[in-house]
Amino acid sequence: KDVVDLLDAGVSYDGREILRDVEWRIAPGERTGILGPNGAGKSTLLGLVAGTVEPTSGRVKRGKTVRVAYLDQRLAELDAVMDRRVREILAEQRSTYVSGGKELTPAQLLERLGFRSSELSTPVKDLSGGQKRRLQLLLVLLNEPNVLILDEPSNDLDTDMLAAMEDLLDSWPGTLLVVSHDRYLLERVTDQQYAVLDGRFRHLPGGVEEYLRLRAAQAAAPRSAAEGAR
Numbered sequence: 001k002d003v004v005d006l007l008d009a010g011v012s013y014d015g016r017e018i019l020r021d022v023e024w025r026i027a028p029g030e031r032t033g034i035l036g037p038n039g040a041g042k043s044t045l046l047g048l049v050a051g052t053v054e055p056t057s058g059r060v061k062r063g064k065t066v067r068v069a070y071l072d073q074r075l076a077e078l079d080a081v082m083d084r085r086v087r088e089i090l091a092e093q094r095s096t097y098v099s100g101g102k103e104l105t106p107a108q109l110l111e112r113l114g115f116r117s118s119e120l121s122t123p124v125k126d127l128s129g130g131q132k133r134r135l136q137l138l139l140v141l142l143n144e145p146n147v148l149i150l151d152e153p154s155n156d157l158d159t160d161m162l163a164a165m166e167d168l169l170d171s172w173p174g175t176l177l178v179v180s181h182d183r184y185l186l187e188r189v190t191d192q193q194y195a196v197l198d199g200r201f202r203h204l205p206g207g208v209e210e211y212l213r214l215r216a217a218q219a220a221a222p223r224s225a226a227e228g229a230r
């Protein structure tokens with residue numbers, strides 16, 4: 001029931017085909033890492049799953065019990081709260097976060113993500129990029145999603161924050177889709193990897209290693225590699 005099915009899904013923008021014939025059944029608990037060069041269509045693919053992008057061909061079916069949370073690349077969830085202080089935003093959160101049988105309040109969750117209490121009185125717009133990303137992750141987790149979609153989550157994060165986020169994601173029990181160029185993150189928190197390349201969504205049985213080999217081959221022979229993918 002909490003399956004997302006992409007059936008022959010494709011996306012074109014202004015007649016330009018970005019993704020085609022994507023067949024992907026996302027099963028509950030699946031943990032997938034997605035790689036691909038800039039502009040390949042990774043965010044578009046995540047948008048299809050999240051429902052923020054409509055397919056221009058094929059279909060996307062979302063199970064009735066699917067609750068998608070999408071941590072987007074541009075931190076859009078925070079747009080509405082830029083002028084508010086972190087403390088006020090936390091005070092409005094009703095839910096708690098349960099991890100390993102332990103219930104964390106929003107403030108405890110932020111602390112676990114490496115947030116300092118001195119930052120609670122800072123307006124969101126004055127937070128650093130990494131702090132904004134933590135706050136966005138917190139707001140997303142408190143929505144109790146069962147499908148969590150992260151688009152390049154390690155952008156702006158320092159090593160401490162990255163480690164905290166990896167721990168959190170590693171123990172998070174739901175379905176996880178992560179687009180990242182961070183090999184360590186992908187290998188730690190996902191079980192399988194796919195690539196978006198030349199408009200196609202393809203499995204990488206050999207994981208990140210295979211992706212790097214594919215890209216090296218494309219760089220060595222760009223034309224024949226692109227033709228070979230068609």
Ligand code: ADP
Pocket residue numbers: 013014018036037038039040041042043044045
């Ligand atoms: P990635 O996340 O892999 O870097 P994107 O999915 O963001 O790639 O974008 C894929 C291509 O589609 C890019 O060329 C981008 O400029 C284009 N694109 C993305 N969104 C839109 C849109 N809403 N309208 C027109 N073109 C878009």
Ligand code: MG
Pocket residue numbers: 024025026027030
């Ligand atoms: Mg699958």
Ligand code: MG
Pocket residue numbers: 042043044073151
């Ligand atoms: Mg992107």
